[in-house]
Amino acid sequence: MLDQPRKEVILSTLGLRAGYGGKPVLQGLEIEVREGEIVAVIGRNGVGKSTLMKSLIGLVPAMSGSIVYRGEAVELLPAHKRARLGMGYVPQGRDVFPRLTVGENVAVGAAIKGGGIPEAGRRKIVEAFPILEERWHQRAGTMSGGQQQQLAIGRVLIADPNLILLDEPSEGIQPNIVQEIARNMVELNRRTGVTIILVEQNLDMIRAMAQRCYVMDKGRIVANLDRAALDDAAEMRRHLAV
Amino acid sequence: MDIATHVFSALYQFGDAFAFLVLSACGLAVIFGMMGVINLAHGEFIMCGAYVTAATVHAGLPLPLGILAGTLVSALVGVVVELAVIRHLYDRPLDTIVATWGLSLIATQGTLIMVGSTMAGVGTPFGSFQVGDYSYSIYRIVLFCAALGVLAALYALFNWTRFGVLARATIQVPHMAAALGVDTRLVYSLTFACGAGLAGLAGGLYAPTMTLVPTMGATFIMEAFVTVVIGGADVFLGTAPAGGVLAVVKSVMTSWQGQLFGQIGLLVAVIIVVRVLPKGISGFVLRERT
Amino acid sequence: MSKSVLRGLRAAALTGTLVLGSPLGSHLALAAENPIKLGVLEDQSGDFAAATIGKVHAIQLAAEEINKAGGIMGRPLELVAYDTQSDNTRYQEFMRRVLQRDKVDVVFAGFSSASREAYRPIVDQFNGFAFYNNQYEGGVCDGHMIVTGAVPEQQFSTLIPYMMEKYGKNVYTLAADYNFGQISAEWVRKIVKENGGKMAGEEFIPLGVSQFSQSIQNIQKAKPDFVVTLLVGTAQASYYEQAASANVNLPMASSVNVGQGYEHKRFKPPSLKDMFVTTNYIEEIDSPKSKEFYAKFKAKFPSEPYVNQEAENSYLAVYLYKQMVERAKSTKREEIRKVIALGDVCMDAPEGKVCIDPKSQHMSHTIYLAKVGADHSISFPKVWEDIKPYWLGEAGCDLTKKDPMAQYTPSNPPPKP
Ligand SMILES: Nc1ncnc2c1ncn2[C@@H]1O[C@H](COP(=O)(O)OP(=O)(O)OP(=O)(O)O)[C@@H](O)[C@H]1O
Ligand SMILES: [Mg+2]
Numbered sequence: 048m049l050d051q052p053r054k055e056v057i058l059s060t061l062g063l064r065a066g067y068g069g070k071p072v073l074q075g076l077e078i079e080v081r082e083g084e085i086v087a088v089i090g091r092n093g094v095g096k097s098t099l100m101k102s103l104i105g106l107v108p109a110m111s112g113s114i115v116y117r118g119e120a121v122e123l124l125p126a127h128k129r130a131r132l133g134m135g136y137v138p139q140g141r142d143v144f145p146r147l148t149v150g151e152n153v154a155v156g157a158a159i160k161g162g163g164i165p166e167a168g169r170r171k172i173v174e175a176f177p178i179l180e181e182r183w184h185q186r187a188g189t190m191s192g193g194q195q196q197q198l199a200i201g202r203v204l205i206a207d208p209n210l211i212l213l214d215e216p217s218e219g220i221q222p223n224i225v226q227e228i229a230r231n232m233v234e235l236n237r238r239t240g241v242t243i244i245l246v247e248q249n250l251d252m253i254r255a256m257a258q259r260c261y262v263m264d265k266g267r268i269v270a271n272l273d274r275a276a277l278d279d280a281a282e283m284r285r286h287l288a289v
Numbered sequence: 290m291d292i293a294t295h296v297f298s299a300l301y302q303f304g305d306a307f308a309f310l311v312l313s314a315c316g317l318a319v320i321f322g323m324m325g326v327i328n329l330a331h332g333e334f335i336m337c338g339a340y341v342t343a344a345t346v347h348a349g350l351p352l353p354l355g356i357l358a359g360t361l362v363s364a365l366v367g368v369v370v371e372l373a374v375i376r377h378l379y380d381r382p383l384d385t386i387v388a389t390w391g392l393s394l395i396a397t398q399g400t401l402i403m404v405g406s407t408m409a410g411v412g413t414p415f416g417s418f419q420v421g422d423y424s425y426s427i428y429r430i431v432l433f434c435a436a437l438g439v440l441a442a443l444y445a446l447f448n449w450t451r452f453g454v455l456a457r458a459t460i461q462v463p464h465m466a467a468a469l470g471v472d473t474r475l476v477y478s479l480t481f482a483c484g485a486g487l488a489g490l491a492g493g494l495y496a497p498t499m500t501l502v503p504t505m506g507a508t509f510i511m512e513a514f515v516t517v518v519i520g521g522a523d524v525f526l527g528t529a530p531a532g533g534v535l536a537v538v539k540s541v542m543t544s545w546q547g548q549l550f551g552q553i554g555l556l557v558a559v560i561i562v563v564r565v566l567p568k569g570i571s572g573f574v575l576r577e578r579t
Numbered sequence: 580m581s582k583s584v585l586r587g588l589r590a591a592a593l594t595g596t597l598v599l600g601s602p603l604g605s606h607l608a609l610a611a612e613n614p615i616k617l618g619v620l621e622d623q624s625g626d627f628a629a630a631t632i633g634k635v636h637a638i639q640l641a642a643e644e645i646n647k648a649g650g651i652m653g654r655p656l657e658l659v660a661y662d663t664q665s666d667n668t669r670y671q672e673f674m675r676r677v678l679q680r681d682k683v684d685v686v687f688a689g690f691s692s693a694s695r696e697a698y699r700p701i702v703d704q705f706n707g708f709a710f711y712n713n714q715y716e717g718g719v720c721d722g723h724m725i726v727t728g729a730v731p732e733q734q735f736s737t738l739i740p741y742m743m744e745k746y747g748k749n750v751y752t753l754a755a756d757y758n759f760g761q762i763s764a765e766w767v768r769k770i771v772k773e774n775g776g777k778m779a780g781e782e783f784i785p786l787g788v789s790q791f792s793q794s795i796q797n798i799q800k801a802k803p804d805f806v807v808t809l810l811v812g813t814a815q816a817s818y819y820e821q822a823a824s825a826n827v828n829l830p831m832a833s834s835v836n837v838g839q840g841y842e843h844k845r846f847k848p849p850s851l852k853d854m855f856v857t858t859n860y861i862e863e864i865d866s867p868k869s870k871e872f873y874a875k876f877k878a879k880f881p882s883e884p885y886v887n888q889e890a891e892n893s894y895l896a897v898y899l900y901k902q903m904v905e906r907a908k909s910t911k912r913e914e915i916r917k918v919i920a921l922g923d924v925c926m927d928a929p930e931g932k933v934c935i936d937p938k939s940q941h942m943s944h945t946i947y948l949a950k951v952g953a954d955h956s957i958s959f960p961k962v963w964e965d966i967k968p969y970w971l972g973e974a975g976c977d978l979t980k981k982d983p984m985a986q987y988t989p990s991n992p993p994p995k996p
Contacts, residue, residue, distance in 0.1 A: 412847030
């Protein structure tokens with residue numbers, strides 16, 4: 048799949064404005080992501096990266112502009128309907144259900160498919176993240192940050208999404224687990240062609256995963272870097288520390 | 290009188306108080322615990338269940354089916370109330386209190402105007418039995434079993450069903466549940482309906498034992514709120530143990546000094562618990578756990 | 580109850596006044612006159628409504644009859660009705676309103692003793708004139724008040740000796756925990772002792788309590804020969820059903836049940852089996868006067884669930900008021916009290932002959948002993964005629980001489996002069 052040259056656009060936004068309490072954080076933001084891509088989004092703290100992700104999944108309503116997902120305008124749909132169209136959201140801070148067990152957290156993710164946890168799906172995520180198997184009956188709130196991050200990703204993967212919105216998965220997590228997550232996600236992308244939008248500050252993770260990278264500032268995309276630029280240490284440092 | 294008689298009578302009184310506390314409180318606890326909504330119309334859902342039960346029994350239905358009808362009608366009214374009122378006030382908890390209070394006034398007055406100041410009772414089934422010197426109502430044992438049954442059913446519903454897991458996910462992190470595809474509004478509607486239905490069930494179960502008047506819900510309210518305040522937001526970690534503790538307080542105080550002291554005992558228990566465990570028993574248990 | 584009537588009442592309560600419908604001609608003729616205003620403060624909703632809506636209807640019936648027959652001294656009787664909602668603070672609010680704003684000539688007000696004691700100081704303060712048409716625990720010695728309901732010496736000094744003779748001398752009292760229940764229980768205690776009996780136990784139940792398992796067991800433990808139930812309000816009435824289902828199976832005696840809350844009609848038999856009640860009126864009384872009253876009541880209010888003693892008290896009170904005003908040729912309280920002092924303000928009421936006692940401004944009654952059968956039918960094993968409200972007068976209350984505006988009890992009698 049990956050070596051087909053031009054893929055369909057899976058997600059694009061036009062003039063997207065969104066924010067909190069009537070005050071826009073995203074100021075006419077435009078992106079375009081093709082099927083099977085892994086695209087990183089970088090930018091200083093507070094430029095609106097998380098707001099973009101929340102706006103894409105529907106947790107922050109669009110004030111104006113459009114979000115087209117697989118040919119359908121979704122900006123007016125509530126979050127749960129977007130999830131049912133195949134968007135998977137892994138939030139910054141993970142937001143696992145603390146008093147549900149690992150298994151129940153995964154079951155919430157699986158519920159869109161209308162039923163329990165499919166055995167094949169379960170096997171798929173515990174192979175990628177063996178810790179989930181080990182802690183299956185433990186309450187999610189008692190796990191470490193890295194374990195919770197793996198759960199938050201597994202919880203989304205169980206529903207076989209077409210697009211995964213990953214918001215700072217490396218934040219507060221040991222480097223070896225960051226590497227494992229990155230490896231798993233790339234592997235998954237190769238195998239299934241799932242599209243990933245990755246918000247990150249961790250250069251290693253970006254380099255390990257992304258094929259290109261948007262740079263955000265003040266609610267807008269200010270640059271679109273290709274793979275070569277990603278490997279250019281000086282350029283990247285400039286963008287991350289704008 | 291021998292020891293066994295005393296032990297049985299103490300157990301019976303405990304069970305009786307426990308049943309009333311738990312059945313009164315369950316619906317309130319579900320709605321408060323799951324949705325954070327303080328439903329001041331709780332008593333009127335109880336009244337609704339009792340009235341529908343009595344009406345259907347008068348129309349010829351057997352009592353168990355009448356109680357079922359009372360439960361379902363209350364749940365249905367719950368859905369309507371949630372859609373029409375509660376839904377619009379989720380982020381305004383104080384307004385919800387005022388709105389449900391208004392609803393309760395409308396419901397009592399509306400019932401008074403439409404059904405009249407009183408409704409004929411249906412009579413308590415099953416008769417009585419004798420232990421030692423005392424005779425007891427069999428139906429009170431049924432009520433105790435019903436209270437245990439309701440707790441068990443709620444436990445099963447919230448732990449072993451898909452709806453239960455989604456509902457608990459929704460209370461814990463609502464936006465994340467939505468982002469994972471859970472229709473949280475539907476969950477809230479169903480949860481509210483569940484709470485209203487439980488209130489209706491309490492009304493239906495107690496309908497044979499009580500005077501049926503538009504204001505009857507008020508007689509459940511004190512026990513319901515006391516139990517929920519002491520129990521905290523969780524039905525199993527809160528309502529059930531709170532029902533147990535309060536039933537001991539109430540039955541011991543009442544047998545010692547009469548009903549007034551039973552009520553004083555409940556209120557003193559509330560004051561102590563609120564001082565020592567501001568988030569109730571369940572809040573304490575949950576903090577200890579995490 | 581009739582929906583439309585209630586709606587009418589409610590609307591009337593909102594607008595404040597209600598002139599009762601009378602045939603157009605006489606109405607117009609009467610309306611030319613300055614009406615006599617009668618304030619009606621009764622509970623049309625809330626916990627007590629079941630027992631008190633009939634009082635409002637009875638007053639409407641009497642007013643309509645009086646207006647049809649030409650009014651009082653040719654002046655129409657106008658009712659100013661408010662729903663006091665079984666709430667004592669409402670009584671205070673509306674009592675101020677009828678006395679100050681509506682400037683009524685007389686007020687008929689109150690069901691529970693708590694409500695009466697809530698409004699009575701206001702009547703005294705504004706120098707009003709009020710009728711309390713309700714049986715109660717007795718003892719109100721207040722020149723601003725006329726009481727047409729029965730009092731303990733009328734209800735208990737007949738009932739308790741009868742029960743003790745018939746069933747035995749061990750008595751248990753279960754009473755509502757407020758002034759009515761406390762003072763009534765004191766009367767029961769006193770009469771039981773005077774008759775050589777013994778109190779097996781007493782329990783006071785807070786208003787609004789509806790669960791009685793423990794009380795039932797306390798009663799079984801005390802093994803009384805009969806239980807005096809002085810329970811008030813619909814919540815407490817749940818006792819009977821619960822006691823029956825626990826098979827307590829003891830005779831019961833009461834001054835408030837049946838005659839007030841018609842529990843025998845509302846509850847499924849046999850929960851009120853062997854309940855004995857002394858009352859001055861209930862609709863089952865089989866005299867021509869009673870039947871005539873009942874027929875008139877039902878003709879005007881076909882869906883009235885029950886015509887109880889307070890309805891009759893309220894009905895006859897309107898006629899007594901008419902008589903007193905016409906004899907005094909004035910609606911002034913001082914003038915009316917001069918008529919009362921004559922000691923011959925009497926009338927043939929549905930229950931039989933009643934007279935106002937000048938010393939206490941309470942009323943003599945025919946007291947019927949009503950017994951509830953297993954099928955909840957009523958029989959009358961005994962009737963006492965012309966039972967006087969003697970206690971206040973004997974204890975030293977004499978309103979023709981002095982108006983202390985106070986309530987007394989056997990343990991707290993009027994001060995000796
Ligand atoms: N719930 C909220 N209500 C109001 N303002 C918010 C809210 N969340 C974020 N903001 C504001 O919106 C702006 C963008 O925040 P956002 O979380 O999108 O930034 P970010 O780029 O993800 O930053 P970080 O790198 O720290 O995660 C910030 O100024 C932030 O203070
Ligand atoms: Mg962020």
